[in-house]
Amino acid sequence: MPSSTPAVREQAPINWAPTLIFSSTFLITITAVPWYGWRHGYDAVEWLAFGAMLVLCGLSITAGYHRLWSHRTYEAHPLVRAWFALWGACALQNSILIWCSGHRRHHRHVDEVERDPYSIRRGLWFAHIGWMIRDYKSGAVDLNNVQDLQRDPIVRFQHRFYVPLVLATNVGVPVLLGFLNGDIWGMFLLAGVLRLVINHHVTFFINSLCHAWGRRPYTRTNTARDNPWLALFTYGEGYHNFHHYFQTDYRNGVRWWQFDPTKWLIATLAWLGLARNLKRVPSFKIQEALLQVQFEKARTHLNHSPLPNVEALRQALEAEYQQFMDTLAEWKLLRGQWVQQKREALAEKKHELQTLWHHTSVRTRFKEMEYMLKMQRKRLQVFNLNFATLVAN
Ligand SMILES: [Zn+2]
Ligand SMILES: [Zn+2]
Numbered sequence: 001m002p003s004s005t006p007a008v009r010e011q012a013p014i015n016w017a018p019t020l021i022f023s024s025t026f027l028i029t030i031t032a033v034p035w036y037g038w039r040h041g042y043d044a045v046e047w048l049a050f051g052a053m054l055v056l057c058g059l060s061i062t063a064g065y066h067r068l069w070s071h072r073t074y075e076a077h078p079l080v081r082a083w084f085a086l087w088g089a090c091a092l093q094n095s096i097l098i099w100c101s102g103h104r105r106h107h108r109h110v111d112e113v114e115r116d117p118y119s120i121r122r123g124l125w126f127a128h129i130g131w132m133i134r135d136y137k138s139g140a141v142d143l144n145n146v147q148d149l150q151r152d153p154i155v156r157f158q159h160r161f162y163v164p165l166v167l168a169t170n171v172g173v174p175v176l177l178g179f180l181n182g183d184i185w186g187m188f189l190l191a192g193v194l195r196l197v198i199n200h201h202v203t204f205f206i207n208s209l210c211h212a213w214g215r216r217p218y219t220r221t222n223t224a225r226d227n228p229w230l231a232l233f234t235y236g237e238g239y240h241n242f243h244h245y246f247q248t249d250y251r252n253g254v255r256w257w258q259f260d261p262t263k264w265l266i267a268t269l270a271w272l273g274l275a276r277n278l279k280r281v282p283s284f285k286i287q288e289a290l291l292q293v294q295f296e297k298a299r300t301h302l303n304h305s306p307l308p309n310v311e312a313l314r315q316a317l318e319a320e321y322q323q324f325m326d327t328l329a330e331w332k333l334l335r336g337q338w339v340q341q342k343r344e345a346l347a348e349k350k351h352e353l354q355t356l357w358h359h360t361s362v363r364t365r366f367k368e369m370e371y372m373l374k375m376q377r378k379r380l381q382v383f384n385l386n387f388a389t390l391v392a393n
Helices: 016-030 032-039 044-070 078-090 096-108 124-133 143-150 153-160 162-181 184-207 228-233 240-245 261-271 283-303 311-348 353-392
Strands: none
Touching (some): 016 032, 016 124, 044 096, 044 184, 044 261, 096 143, 096 153, 124 184, 143 153, 162 184, 184 228, 283 311
């Protein structure tokens, strides 16, 4: 948890609709759901429908509401957008417009008590669910920051017919499936209520736990954390520290092995021709962020060191930092030139051998610079680790 928790005493009125929905579905989940299972049992079809709807709704929030609409990390075919709009409504977390507007404010003003709608600095409960059950000033709806989304007819349609869509998917679908399966109540309790409660809290964990529990390898300027355990339950959104620093990247778990089903879904959609323009941050920038954090840690260690003769270490560290700054400057210059030349080559349709040779050598230099940062980071990581152990002993 963040060290300072400013007291916010705001007597906001209760927001009845979400309060009643959250409390009634939660109560049913801990009473009627197990009771019905004990008395009547749930069959495989019901569990299958529960699992399918859980994943459909979950991914519609992460790949649709979050990475497509809030951050525009890729473009999607209208069929995909309609699908996400439908199952996103089933997740019952408000319309795309309202959700994305709040989320963009969360990124812009992260950790600002008065302006971040779900600031963790107001406590775990507030960031998880408290912010929705009262009409706080910080949560006031203002759609000015989602004008780009209002141009999409699918988004407008979902906003306008949000309540009928919620009822059709949350009540209509389970009742219909239950009718076909011969047990309406069983299906409603599992695929309707239990599924909704899990959908809710999984998303809410991203605002609460992902700002309180985990590591901060990419930036320490905000409370967002990377947590592989939370990624398992949140369709990959647990890599929240990376996400807050590189919000335009369609990946949250940026390493190929990091569990991020949402990025795999988006990549598959692109492969099928249903998504395009997937945005990726250059890997050099990622290395830069990782190294910057290591420098900060090393400086903190030296500044608070009880050991004598830290001056020599400080000088060595500053020499490392100078090398880092030089590499950054070279990368910036070379990248600017490279983008410019690529644009010109495309415009003139030049594919000469000379251009090809130049591109190859520039690319090699990029790789070398990336490698230099990686090696510097390794040095600093070892230094930080050894230093901490030395001081502890
Ligand atoms: Zn986000
Ligand atoms: Zn966040």
